[in-house]
Amino acid sequence: MSALMIRDLHKSYGGLEILAGINLEARTGEFVALVGPSGCGKSTLLAMIAGLETVTSGEIWIGDRLVNSVQPKDRDIAMVFQSYALYPTMTVRQNITFGMESRGVPKAEQAEAVKRVAALLQIEQLLNRKPGQLSGGQRQRVAMGRALVRDPKLFLFDEPLSNLDAKLRVDMRTEIKKLHHRVGKTTVYVTHDQVEAMTLASRIAVMNQGSVQQFDTPKRIYDRPTNMFVAGFMGSPAMNFIPARLTGATSIAVRAADGSDATLALAAPLPAGAPKDVVLGVRPEHIYRFTTDLKSRKPAVESMQAPVELVEPTGAETLAVLRLGDLEITGRFEPDDAPVMGETITLGIDMSRACLFDPTTKALL
Amino acid sequence: MAEIALNAQHDPEAAAAARRYFWRRFLIYAVLALFAVIYLAPLLVVVFNSLREQSDIARNGLISLPRSFRLDAWAQAWGTYCVSGTCEGMKRNFFNSLWMTIPATVISTLLGAMNGYVLSKWRFKGSEILFNLMLLGVFMPGQISLMPWAFLLGKFGLTNSTYGLVLIHVVQGISFTTLFCRNFYVSIPDDLIKAARIDGAGFWRIFRKIILPLSPPILIVTVVWQFTGIWNEYLFGVVFTSGQQQPITAALVALTAGGTTARAYDVMSAAVLIGALPPLLIYLFGGKYFVRGLTQGAIK
Numbered sequence: 303m304s305a306l307m308i309r310d311l312h313k314s315y316g317g318l319e320i321l322a323g324i325n326l327e328a329r330t331g332e333f334v335a336l337v338g339p340s341g342c343g344k345s346t347l348l349a350m351i352a353g354l355e356t357v358t359s360g361e362i363w364i365g366d367r368l369v370n371s372v373q374p375k376d377r378d379i380a381m382v383f384q385s386y387a388l389y390p391t392m393t394v395r396q397n398i399t400f401g402m403e404s405r406g407v408p409k410a411e412q413a414e415a416v417k418r419v420a421a422l423l424q425i426e427q428l429l430n431r432k433p434g435q436l437s438g439g440q441r442q443r444v445a446m447g448r449a450l451v452r453d454p455k456l457f458l459f460d461e462p463l464s465n466l467d468a469k470l471r472v473d474m475r476t477e478i479k480k481l482h483h484r485v486g487k488t489t490v491y492v493t494h495d496q497v498e499a500m501t502l503a504s505r506i507a508v509m510n511q512g513s514v515q516q517f518d519t520p521k522r523i524y525d526r527p528t529n530m531f532v533a534g535f536m537g538s539p540a541m542n543f544i545p546a547r548l549t550g551a552t553s554i555a556v557r558a559a560d561g562s563d564a565t566l567a568l569a570a571p572l573p574a575g576a577p578k579d580v581v582l583g584v585r586p587e588h589i590y591r592f593t594t595d596l597k598s599r600k601p602a603v604e605s606m607q608a609p610v611e612l613v614e615p616t617g618a619e620t621l622a623v624l625r626l627g628d629l630e631i632t633g634r635f636e637p638d639d640a641p642v643m644g645e646t647i648t649l650g651i652d653m654s655r656a657c658l659f660d661p662t663t664k665a666l667l
Numbered sequence: 668m669a670e671i672a673l674n675a676q677h678d679p680e681a682a683a684a685a686r687r688y689f690w691r692r693f694l695i696y697a698v699l700a701l702f703a704v705i706y707l708a709p710l711l712v713v714v715f716n717s718l719r720e721q722s723d724i725a726r727n728g729l730i731s732l733p734r735s736f737r738l739d740a741w742a743q744a745w746g747t748y749c750v751s752g753t754c755e756g757m758k759r760n761f762f763n764s765l766w767m768t769i770p771a772t773v774i775s776t777l778l779g780a781m782n783g784y785v786l787s788k789w790r791f792k793g794s795e796i797l798f799n800l801m802l803l804g805v806f807m808p809g810q811i812s813l814m815p816w817a818f819l820l821g822k823f824g825l826t827n828s829t830y831g832l833v834l835i836h837v838v839q840g841i842s843f844t845t846l847f848c849r850n851f852y853v854s855i856p857d858d859l860i861k862a863a864r865i866d867g868a869g870f871w872r873i874f875r876k877i878i879l880p881l882s883p884p885i886l887i888v889t890v891v892w893q894f895t896g897i898w899n900e901y902l903f904g905v906v907f908t909s910g911q912q913q914p915i916t917a918a919l920v921a922l923t924a925g926g927t928t929a930r931a932y933d934v935m936s937a938a939v940l941i942g943a944l945p946p947l948l949i950y951l952f953g954g955k956y957f958v959r960g961l962t963q964g965a966i967k
Contacts, residue, residue: 352861352865353865354865375866375867377864379859380865381865382859383861385856385858387859387862389862389863389877391880401865405867426692448862
């Protein structure tokens, strides 16, 4: 059974359409991430699931209940906000019990629940402090505690990590993942950070301009993005888009730096009706320095020449900017085997991992 | 550091700079002191006169240092001085003012907080227009509403009563208190309200448990503002009440219009000071918070 089901959901303010027909579902216990650039409607969608925004048309089901016009407090949800939204005049303990008090839970039960959650999140020593006396990471924990104490059907997270510094963000990300494993609650998690979405979610909905572009497992989204938006949004550095021309049923030509055409064999034939001009999408990590050894290990690797314009070592890997025709592409290399600036190297492009897109519809071929 | 200072040679340039700095400061403080004296002079004159004997005032003029000292004028002004036949001093009018100002301040502040809460956190279609209309009241001079109030008080049977004045000041004050509170509450993050709604709190519970505890800075501002404003108000008091029902501001005028006897400047001075004391005290105790509250947002 699905814990959350969204059918053809629309939202508009006046004439402005924010969400244009969203379909989504989360199975019980699943971790779904909504990811997209700012203004794509992901936070509005979350607010509608929470009941903080009205529904223009469409249906939201939580469990087996249609909740379109149900009050937030009766939806059996808990939410963690980007700003944490801790009540500033209350202690951590009061913050956590506020919801239970509103719902008239007996005092003894409240104390028990606080104890359980405080132990789970290791915030026992903070219970009598005010939010103003806590660090960012501690506030984050308290905000999660306030949500966890409810034992809801559905957890909603609205960019919970974006106010933390880079290191803390990675730590808390790991903790959220562990927590989800332990608690096993259905979770909808909004983020603009594709790495967060990839690492946390069991399924990702990539959104753009008010609609879901692709809803699939992180691996499928990364390997087989349905269109150029998804391909470009997921992954950093972004996928390289190289204009190419079909030269046969299973080969394409791309422009090399010297203006000549390099012919690359496709790993699989294109479907019938594919356009003559296509866009070759290659992720930086599928670009190698070509060797015969590589070819024997990865038979789909195709080679071409490219001058190295710039090298950026990051420690764990080295990024190289390579020239192809009049465009620059990025390759990701082992630091020990990285090209040097000014060198012209023979690239190996793993065509079995490459994607081909239609340049007019932007869709995957 | 210390060594350098000890071994420092006399530096004529630095000494000149220090001298210039001293004179510049001196000038600034001198000007400030002069203005302070100018502002305080009237108060000083009134305080002196309230303590001088009537004969001393008659002999040496209104503006002069006291050559006598006694508190009789204060006692007279408070309890026994005769105004148009009744010899009760300002006591009754003082309490009239108090029983008018306290409820009017409390009620208008609470209504302002409620209005501000609704207009900032529970916006509805047309709430901005409503707010702008309420703002008009801030810029509306009181005398415009004299006639309508005369009509309404007559209808309610509240003419010549403190209750009538309370009603007037509550209504007249709402635009100010609403403006103050609404602008303060706008700076409280909406996420707090959303979180509380998911937590199951309703309109009133959110107001009581989340908004009000955050409100002391702005409530102090509105209370100070309303208390001084209502206490010092004169027009409505003098138009809608008379005699024993008058607030002290209106009664002070009756004092000066006394009659045929020589003007009792000592009693008048004391009466004026009695009438000015409560707002002065409020400002003395609340002034610090007043300034702080005006500049501070809800959440640091």
